[in-house]
Amino acid sequence: MRPLDEHRTASRDGAARPAPARLAVVCDFREEGWPSMDLVAEMLLAELHSGGAGPVRAERVCPPFRRRFGALPLLGRRRLAFNADRLLNRFWDYPRHLRRRRHEFDLFHLCDHSYAQLLGELPPGSAGVFCHDLDTFRCLLEPDREPRPRWFRAVTRRTLRGFGRAAVVFHTTAEVRRQIECHGLADPARLVRAPLGVAPEFTPVPAGDDPVPEAVARPAGAPFLLHVGSCVPRKRIDVLLDVFAAVRARRPGLRLVQVGGPWPAARVRQLERLQLSGAVVRLTGLSRNQLAALYRRAAVVLLPSEAEGFGLPVIEALACGARVVASDLPVLREVGGPAVVYCPVADTAAWADAVGRLLDDPGAAPGRAERLARAAAFSWAAHARVILDAYRRLPAGAP
Numbered sequence: 143m144r145p146l147d148e149h150r151t152a153s154r155d156g157a158a159r160p161a162p163a164r165l166a167v168v169c170d171f172r173e174e175g176w177p178s179m180d181l182v183a184e185m186l187l188a189e190l191h192s193g194g195a196g197p198v199r200a201e202r203v204c205p206p207f208r209r210r211f212g213a214l215p216l217l218g219r220r221r222l223a224f225n226a227d228r229l230l231n232r233f234w235d236y237p238r239h240l241r242r243r244r245h246e247f248d249l250f251h252l253c254d255h256s257y258a259q260l261l262g263e264l265p266p267g268s269a270g271v272f273c274h275d276l277d278t279f280r281c282l283l284e285p286d287r288e289p290r291p292r293w294f295r296a297v298t299r300r301t302l303r304g305f306g307r308a309a310v311v312f313h314t315t316a317e318v319r320r321q322i323e324c325h326g327l328a329d330p331a332r333l334v335r336a337p338l339g340v341a342p343e344f345t346p347v348p349a350g351d352d353p354v355p356e357a358v359a360r361p362a363g364a365p366f367l368l369h370v371g372s373c374v375p376r377k378r379i380d381v382l383l384d385v386f387a388a389v390r391a392r393r394p395g396l397r398l399v400q401v402g403g404p405w406p407a408a409r410v411r412q413l414e415r416l417q418l419s420g421a422v423v424r425l426t427g428l429s430r431n432q433l434a435a436l437y438r439r440a441a442v443v444l445l446p447s448e449a450e451g452f453g454l455p456v457i458e459a460l461a462c463g464a465r466v467v468a469s470d471l472p473v474l475r476e477v478g479g480p481a482v483v484y485c486p487v488a489d490t491a492a493w494a495d496a497v498g499r500l501l502d503d504p505g506a507a508p509g510r511a512e513r514l515a516r517a518a519a520f521s522w523a524a525h526a527r528v529i530l531d532a533y534r535r536l537p538a539g540a541p
Contacts (some may be wrong), residue, residue: 162197165190165533166247168240170254171231171446173207178454182272183253183341189526196530201246201247207231233297237263249533258305267536270310271531273328274337275451278378279305307388310532312336314452317473328425334532337477338452339470339522343430345439346463346514352435357423358399366397366423367497368440368464370433370455371447373402378469379409381488387416388494393501398422399436437462442500445469448487453477461517465507467496481508482517 167190169183170176174434183202190200208231211223240263244250250269252260256278258271267413276283279302281290290298311328313319314337322328364529367386379400403424403480405413414418428436437443445468458480459466468474471485478484483500485493499506499540507513 163249163533164247164417165174165198165200165530166203166243166250167200168250168252168257168260169202169204169205170257171204171228171308174228176254179274180253181341182274182338184343185522186251186526186529188529190524194523195473195526197532198530200362203240203250205231205235208235208482218533223400224325228328229297232257233259235302238261240264247508249536251529251533252308255305256301258308259301259303260450261307263305265368266307267309268334269308270309270312270533271305272312273305273322274314274450275318275449276325276327277449279325279327301385308332309536310334312529312532314338315473315476317471317476318451324532334528334530336525336532337520338454338457339525340457340461340517341430341519341522343434344458344461344517345434346438346510347459348431348435352438353426353431353432354439355428356435357425358439364395364397365441365501366399366439367391368399368401368436368443368459369445370401370443370458371445373404373406373409376412377402378448378488379406379448380412381411381423381490381493383409383416383418385444385446385493385497386422387491389497390418390421392498396441399425399440401425401428401433401436430539433458434462437464440464441504442467442497443478444493444497445474446485446487446493447471447474450474456482457517457520460513463510463513465500465504465513467493467500477520479516481513483507499504 163366166188167183170179172180187200189195189204203308209227210230244264249263252258252271255271255273261269261271278296280288281295282298282302305327310332312334319333323330369382373379374483390396398421398484403426413422437459443464443466445455447469447498450471450473453474456466456468456474460481466482468478468482468484469487483496485496
């Protein structure tokens with residue numbers, strides 16, 4: 143691979159001038175339904191196309207998602223069929239697509255570390271990967287904590303081998319870096335911190351109409367708590383529901399809005415046991431404008447996770463002026479700083495007290511100016527500049 147300052151082309155007057163490097167931004171399949179990963183790729187491409195990060199010819203790369211098992215009658219409606227299609231698309235279709243197109247680019251940026259097996263298809267020294275957290279590799283790094291069948295571990299091992307081939311590994315926080323180094327997953331010299339940013343829709347005042355979803359808008363003015371994120375175990379939706387039940391016992395009109403889902407069966411049973419089904423609104427597929435409207439109107443935004451790689455909803459909520467209560471994790475303290483109220487992980491009583499206190503006295507939260515200032519420290523423009531600068535520093539033929 144040629145370093146960026148050696149990639150040259152002839153201008154009209156015949157003089158040799160630097161030409162923008164050709165960068166492939168390797169994206170997730172949208173069909174997998176990871177909005178945060180789609181957002182990371184979209185914001186990076188937007189900044190690279192704007193030219194603010196520097197000269198580069200960036201292109202989104204992702205093959206069409208092929209439905210094989212999902213296209214079969216009866217079987218196609220089952221989760222097993224979709225997961226089988228995911229496996230084939232990730233480990234068969236995507237590698238073949240990259241092999242056909244790798245000659246079109248000088249550099250490759252993988253937006254999601256769970257696709258790291260693709261690095262084995264790319265020229266050595268030409269590709270980097272963004273590591274958001276270590277969840278993908280947990281079954282290998284901490285098998286007692288996350289036991290998985292042999293076939294799953296074999297697939298994960300292949301992804302981890304690809305991860306080790308990255309010429310540069312980007313990470314969101316110092317805590318994620320610490321974990322990568324602790325497990326010896328990458329040479330520290332290849333690690334580059336590139337925090338995520340805040341999309342332009344997330345502001346304290348809407349640019350136009352405030353498009354609150356109808357399910358939340360009625361009754362008008364009714365207070366609600368907000369959680370944004372998936373329902374995977376580490377998000378501790380069980381704690382979220384227990385906290386909501388405790389707070390609502392003293393405030394019968396309070397509602398909970400959860401953006402993500404779908405609910406696992408255990409959480410459906412928990413809702414029924416706590417008799418909360420009528421007080422919880424679950425939303426999915428929202429636009430960023432709609433999500434921003436929810437942040438602005440929420441009484442408190444909750445993030446009770448037991449593990450995070452960054453905690454994007456924290457800075458999105460702060461950018462909208464929202465009050466945030468989050469788990470007391472190193473990574474969330476690194477991101478939210480003094481603008482967030484922190485509670486011990488899974489301590490329902492402490493969470494209920496903190497949320498109740500903010501509902502009774504909103505002024506008990508860090509000030510609005512402090513919240514907005516904290517969010518302003520994160521930008522997608524800076525994210526893109528860090529990534530492009532790291533590729534510029536790669537030497538020719540980097541291993």
